[in-house]
Amino acid sequence: MSSEERRAQILAASIAVFGAKGYDGATTDDLAQAAGVSQAYVVRMFGSKQGLFLAAFEVVAQRLETDFRAALAEADASLPADADADASQRIHARKQAMSVAYLRLLGERGLHLTMLQAFLRGGDPVIGPVARASFGRIWRFIREEAGFDAEFGKEFLSYGMLLNTLIGLRMLDSDGSGPADELLAMCFPDLDAVAGVVPRADERW
Amino acid sequence: MSSEERRAQILAASIAVFGAKGYDGATTDDLAQAAGVSQAYVVRMFGSKQGLFLAAFEVVAQRLETDFRAALAEADASLPADADADASQRIHARKQAMSVAYLRLLGERGLHLTMLQAFLRGGDPVIGPVARASFGRIWRFIREEAGFDAEFGKEFLSYGMLLNTLIGLRMLDSDGSGPADELLAMCFPDLDAVAGVVPRADERW
DNA sequence: TGTGGTTGTAATCAACTGATTACTCGAAAC
């Protein structure tokens, strides 16, 4: 296998493992086994565990930006410019598209939690600045490229962080009788669709 | 020193250290040194590192509930029942009191992040169920004891989780020229007041 | 054929970590 393919394979596996176990909790051997290669190979290819985490986080950040951009383009395309002049309808469609895009990313195992793990390492002298810069880019994307107002930006990020937390808590394998199921139904509009794709409480990664 | 005092001292130190370094990142020696006792003593007093984390999380959860309850009582007292019949004004004051109480807890170093660390361990067979139960109690408090509607419940928790993330990112020692300062100003209404109390990027714990 | 580069691993190492054990010290109890 080419080193390019291996690299992508290891990164995909690492996103799943880092998301499930966290940066400190994931060992280089965990990461290697999930990718089906030896521990030594992983370390050599990325220089260090930290290097691998940074690379995995970069993939996550890129994927987020790509998907958000595509979602906005799709929303715009579905309401052609020559339609009626109801701007608020168009804005609503764009907002909706952002949320749906974020929910769809649940299909990428570990993506949300790897991002959150990075955000929790603001005190790390290497990872911290990278994480803050990435968060800053997300905010700039929302405000400038996407053109949303600050109020929606705050709402959207808040909703996203609540989702991340619920995923980390493994709240979603509730049997429907839990104390917070009302909240789950509000946060996951299509609950059944994500039930199979989100991490379960009994899987540690 | 009595073992009761020592216990409280170790728990306070542990909340700071667990919040800064995370569960896996914090060593029992870190925790012991922060509390000014030997590593062996910490382990024996709480049985294990996991036992200490559970005890620290319990303190955090109790503190949250206590402060929320007090904040609501204070809000009710400031608008006596024999005042005008404007229920929406009263509800608004109660909502405001919840947010302010949550922000004030920034004075308890590590409290927010220790909670978030617990929420990220939903896959842990011991900590996971405890964390979910605690989250469930928070939701029930909001909906039943406090009597807020589900919409506000979702908004409040979302806002809280965004705050947690911003704290973890060490976003708050920005010099005012960062890309997301607009967001910070919205999330921390009294920015100067919290600037000295929140973890800085250069302090790892 | 052999030679050099690439992919990949087994073996090993030094450092770290959570936990255990055996011990000290001081004060209260008898």
Added chain:
DNA sequence: GTTTCGAGTAATCAGTTGATTACAACCACA
């Protein structure tokens, strides 16, 4: 006075972990 007991620690241990090194297998190509 010595015995007992709670508070607290130094020393140590077994297991783990990130990283390094030396080496094996394969492939392209002159």
